[in-house]
Amino acid sequence: MNYVVVDRGDQLSKQLAARFHELAGASGMTLNEKAPEMVISIGGDGTLLQAFHSYSDRIAEVAFVGVHTGHLGFFADWKADELEELVRMMTEAAPRIIRYPLAQIELDTAEGIVNRLVLNEFTIKGVDGTLVAQIDINDELFEMFRGDGIVVSTPSGSTAYNKSLGGAIIHPSLEAIQIAEIASINNRVYRTLGSSAILPQHHHCDIISRKQQRLQLSFDHINMMSSDIRSIRCSVAAHKISFARYRPFPFWTRVREAFLGYDVK
Numbered sequence: 001m002n003y004v005v006v007d008r009g010d011q012l013s014k015q016l017a018a019r020f021h022e023l024a025g026a027s028g029m030t031l032n033e034k035a036p037e038m039v040i041s042i043g044g045d046g047t048l049l050q051a052f053h054s055y056s057d058r059i060a061e062v063a064f065v066g067v068h069t070g071h072l073g074f075f076a077d078w079k080a081d082e083l084e085e086l087v088r089m090m091t092e093a094a095p096r097i098i099r100y101p102l103a104q105i106e107l108d109t110a111e112g113i114v115n116r117l118v119l120n121e122f123t124i125k126g127v128d129g130t131l132v133a134q135i136d137i138n139d140e141l142f143e144m145f146r147g148d149g150i151v152v153s154t155p156s157g158s159t160a161y162n163k164s165l166g167g168a169i170i171h172p173s174l175e176a177i178q179i180a181e182i183a184s185i186n187n188r189v190y191r192t193l194g195s196s197a198i199l200p201q202h203h204h205c206d207i208i209s210r211k212q213q214r215l216q217l218s219f220d221h222i223n224m225m226s227s228d229i230r231s232i233r234c235s236v237a238a239h240k241i242s243f244a245r246y247r248p249f250p251f252w253t254r255v256r257e258a259f260l261g262y263d264v265k
């Protein structure tokens, strides 16, 4: 099996990555940074976001496994002291492949169309103040947004930024995207929906910002600034991310442990 390790860069993650290479080498696995079948992320959920963006151009060919150096995460289901067991299972057992939806973000820029995939969410904010943008759903005007920004998340990203905004948690077996507002202005002149909206796989939304606005765009943890975006189309991506599961890791258990803070024995 061809594999690669992406680590967070801190001392513990680097030590664990070195140990993983030792164990994997002794078990007949081959390090292949260009064309891995398995991407092992060591750090936290943020590290898995980095690993995803490093290999998003090979998304149909790779599966991801997450090792957490602290508490268990949403994407990282193995603990630091379980590396031996993980490598043993990787070499002895066929994993269950779990596929989660991604969001496709299509930017219409002065230079042409640019496509990006996100695992958690896409965020748009105004750089110089209030974001003013028209939101269309399925090519019809839905609302004029004024406020701090808009977050369009995937189901697996619904537990991240989206949750802080009061958005719903969506099980990742549902193919959907969720549009959540960041501090919208609502009064007699300006009106937005006020709650988050969930679009199914066959719908799309367009965000058309006022001309010459400087925008801050975030694709998961990757930030950029732009002033030449004409519109942004958000939809459920055709491709999904694959996670290799060697043991159960139920979504609602993760939600309970992360946000309610207790284990059921």
Ligand code: NAP
Binding pocket: 043, 044, 045, 046, 047, 049, 073, 074, 120, 121, 156, 157, 158, 159, 160, 161, 162, 164, 220, 221
């Ligand atoms: P960060 O500020 O270092 O970490 C953000 C936190 O979100 C970390 O605790 C991370 O877990 C956690 N996280 C990541 N994906 C998650 C998920 N799907 N469900 C639940 N928690 C998740 O930023 P980063 O590491 O560069 O990660 C970027 C992410 O930060 C963005 O995708 C966005 O979701 C999130 N964010 C949240 C807010 C907010 O809630 N107000 C604001 C901006 C960005 P680990 O510690 O395991 O890495």
